[in-house]
Amino acid sequence: MAGLVGSKPTDVSVGFVSMKFEQNRAEERHRRILDAALKVFSHKGYRESSVDDIAGESATSKGGVYFHFPGKQAIFFALLERAARMLLDRVEEAIARETEPVAKAEAALHVVLRTFGKHRALARLFLVEAYGGGREFHTRLMEFHELFIDVIKRHLDDAVAAGAIEPVDTELAGRVWFGAMNEVITHWLLTDHPKRLEDSYALLRPLIFHSVGAEMPVHVGDGANENR
Numbered sequence: 129m130a131g132l133v134g135s136k137p138t139d140v141s142v143g144f145v146s147m148k149f150e151q152n153r154a155e156e157r158h159r160r161i162l163d164a165a166l167k168v169f170s171h172k173g174y175r176e177s178s179v180d181d182i183a184g185e186s187a188t189s190k191g192g193v194y195f196h197f198p199g200k201q202a203i204f205f206a207l208l209e210r211a212a213r214m215l216l217d218r219v220e221e222a223i224a225r226e227t228e229p230v231a232k233a234e235a236a237l238h239v240v241l242r243t244f245g246k247h248r249a250l251a252r253l254f255l256v257e258a259y260g261g262g263r264e265f266h267t268r269l270m271e272f273h274e275l276f277i278d279v280i281k282r283h284l285d286d287a288v289a290a291g292a293i294e295p296v297d298t299e300l301a302g303r304v305w306f307g308a309m310n311e312v313i314t315h316w317l318l319t320d321h322p323k324r325l326e327d328s329y330a331l332l333r334p335l336i337f338h339s340v341g342a343e344m345p346v347h348v349g350d351g352a353n354e355n356r
Contacts, residue, residue, distance in 0.1 A: 245325030
């Protein structure tokens with residue numbers, strides 16, 4: 129061990145540090161490209177945007193963009209995947225704070241609405257731009273919808289099993305809940321002078337609970353009632 133004190137870095141250690149540095153730089157550029165793409169798509173729309181636009185916004189060469197993504201569509205899908213992961217992580221955190229199964233189902237719904245309310249560009253990407261992209265875009269978007277509908281369904285199933293609500297078609301109820309939220313957010317996005325999205329939830333909340341014959345919980349952990 130003493131012989132190592134003051135020893136010079138080996139070629140292996142220098143190579144490892146260099147490789148780690150390049151990896152971190154590549155990851156940072158990957159994030160920068162996606163952040164820039166979100167701005168470009170939100171401002172110009174998917175169809176009118178180009179890889180050149182994204183390269184310019186991200187301060188990256190066009191070749192650098194193509195090093196990470198084969199084209200504009202791949203960038204768009206990567207944005208959708210990143211956003212879906214973020215939303216699902218937030219949903220799981222909100223669900224973990226609840227004890228009642230119906231409240232857990234509601235938490236999943238409310239997290240999506242609340243997050244989109246704070247990130248209008250992200251909401252526009254999902255609910256406006258993706259619908260104009262064609263069949264493959266619709267397929268990816270439906271996969272995203274199914275993830276959240278399934279979360280709602282599972283916790284409504286638990287509510288039925290626990291006797292908290294009467295037996296219902298929980299898959300259909302999950303689609304109704306998610307569809308109602310989707311319509312509220314889309315209307316908010318397409319309104320010239322929209323109100324705060326969060327304010328819509330006070331009216332939406334009793335409707336979704338009454339749809340399954342459930343009583344509204346007094347509190348929702350992710351803050352559904354904090355402004356009431």
